[in-house]
Amino acid sequence: MSEAKTSSEEKIPVTVLTGYLGAGKTTLLNRILSEEHGKRYAVVVNEFGEVGIDNDLVVGADEEVFEMNNGCICCTVRGDLIRIMDGLMKRKGRFDAIIVETTGLADPAPVAQTFFVDQDVSDNARLDAVVTVADAKWLAERLKDAPEAKNQIAFADVILLNKVDLVSADELAEVESRIRAINPYARLHRTERCSIPIDEVLGRNAFDLERILDLEPDFLEEGHHHHHDEDMQSVSVTIEGEVDPNKFMPWISNYTQVEGPSILRCKGIVAFPDEPKRFVFQGVHMILDGDVQGEWRADETRRSRVVFIGRDLKPDEIREGFLACAA
Numbered sequence: 173m174s175e176a177k178t179s180s181e182e183k184i185p186v187t188v189l190t191g192y193l194g195a196g197k198t199t200l201l202n203r204i205l206s207e208e209h210g211k212r213y214a215v216v217v218n219e220f221g222e223v224g225i226d227n228d229l230v231v232g233a234d235e236e237v238f239e240m241n242n243g244c245i246c247c248t249v250r251g252d253l254i255r256i257m258d259g260l261m262k263r264k265g266r267f268d269a270i271i272v273e274t275t276g277l278a279d280p281a282p283v284a285q286t287f288f289v290d291q292d293v294s295d296n297a298r299l300d301a302v303v304t305v306a307d308a309k310w311l312a313e314r315l316k317d318a319p320e321a322k323n324q325i326a327f328a329d330v331i332l333l334n335k336v337d338l339v340s341a342d343e344l345a346e347v348e349s350r351i352r353a354i355n356p357y358a359r360l361h362r363t364e365r366c367s368i369p370i371d372e373v374l375g376r377n378a379f380d381l382e383r384i385l386d387l388e389p390d391f392l393e394e395g396h397h398h399h400h401d402e403d404m405q406s407v408s409v410t411i412e413g414e415v416d417p418n419k420f421m422p423w424i425s426n427y428t429q430v431e432g433p434s435i436l437r438c439k440g441i442v443a444f445p446d447e448p449k450r451f452v453f454q455g456v457h458m459i460l461d462g463d464v465q466g467e468w469r470a471d472e473t474r475r476s477r478v479v480f481i482g483r484d485l486k487p488d489e490i491r492e493g494f495l496a497c498a499a
């Protein structure tokens with residue numbers, strides 16, 4: 173890509189969507205993609221876990237979805253991000269903006285850094301804003317034990333304080349003041365299921381390099397130092413077939429009740445016999461959600477996959493428990 177430099181207005185705006193595990197990033201992304209906006213977005217998703225699930229949970233609009241698996245976007249796959257961005261730049265004109273959804277465990281700094289430090293990327297794309305979705309119920313806990321959660325708040329230009337339905341007015345005020353103590357600058361919106369006008373999130377032109385350099389003076393240096401949560405594990409299990417809902421439902425609800433404290437996130441797509449639609453379940457600690465969504469395609473194998481993310485998980489127990497649900 174050795175074309176002449178592009179002026180700032182012609183650069184493709186990139187929104188980095190971040191937020192801790194299960195905060196509501198995919199909910200926001202799907203809301204954006206489902207709305208009548210007349211815009212075309214290229215979407216890059218990255219997840220922590222071995223089996224790609226997020227990709228399948230992003231609504232199938234016309235958007236092109238690029239998936240980066242197996243690793244944290246901010247480290248091992250940053251090369252991947254650069255490669256995908258380079259590929260996207262060659263297809264300029266086919267979309268109006270790019271949305272990058274990071275894993276809940278990503279530190280947004282090195283992701284944002286890519287748009288300044290990599291020459292090809294920075295010549296053609298501009299970071300429009302870092303949008304952070306925060307879970308009103310769990311954020312305060314995560315600020316205690318997960319440095320990524322704090323960085324995601326610190327780096328945000330826009331914050332959606334989501335899941336307001338799960339907390340009292342007092343808890344909400346408390347978590348909001350915690351956020352304000354870390355980041356007094358971001359625009360903050362209280363949301364339920366990330367319900368927000370799209371122009372509060374995209375096309376903000378809000379990323380403020382000066383502020384970030386105050387926060388991290390070495391932001392523009394290559395080789396950004398970044399610690400990982402070494403204890404974080406992911407356990408994925410796939411059944412090459414269907415599961416019995418009469419076994420699966422009691423197992424998953426019981427398992428998340430008992431092991432909830434160590435399960436930061438679980439999700440899965442499973443096939444039930446005689447059910448033309450995929451059953452999708454999602455969990456954050458012991459709170460579970462599940463529903464049938466989207467039909468299995470005729471050419472698709474009806475396989476059932478789950479992924480659990482957390483600390484102190486019991487991989488054998490998860491594997492045996494899920495495998496025992498096979499139909």
Ligand SMILES: Nc1nc2c(ncn2[C@@H]2O[C@H](COP(=O)(O)OP(=O)(O)OP(=O)(O)O)[C@@H](O)[C@H]2O)c(=O)[nH]1
Pocket residue numbers: 191192193194195196197198199200226275276305334335336337338363364365366437454455456460461
């Ligand atoms: N009660 C409630 N649940 C919500 C809200 N927003 C999202 N959820 C649920 O929270 C769970 C996680 O939402 P996602 O959008 O998948 O979260 P995420 O940040 O993309 O998750 P990861 O990509 O795994 O980090 C799902 O079960 C959602 O349906 C909300 O405002 N209130």
